[in-house]
Amino acid sequence: MPTYFDLVYAVTRQVPPGRVTTYGAIADFLALGAARMVGWALNHSFSEKTGVPAHRVVNRKGELSGRNHFPTPTLMQEMLEAEGVRVEDNRVIDLDKHFWHPVEDLGEDWEPFDVENGIA
DNA sequence: TATTTGACCTTTA
């Protein structure tokens, strides 16, 4: 029984490399209205083998709030920099430039029909 | 079974 939990995984996995999104964007895209849960879902994404690039998810301010939950606090920044995203002081530079809207790429009608399968 | 916490965002003072 897929919950919104799985939806977050699905959307996050659709995030293109070198791009970053925010919890609010995902929450708004999924019409959850609860940005808090988005991060919470990603929290478990590490324990699970979801393969969700949580490092591409940052808060509205572009801060790597989740770095604390990574294997190493600097790992998140390293991963972003490796993808071409300039990160400084635990914050994404040019967030607006690297910002990625799910609705723009996936479409408003996009839905995780095969969440458990890993999306189309 | 009920209460608290959780990687946040938005609105009001």
Next chain:
DNA sequence: GTAAAGGCCAAAT
């Protein structure tokens, strides 16, 4: 303009 409080859903204790 900055600062503080409220609110959403779900999982863990």
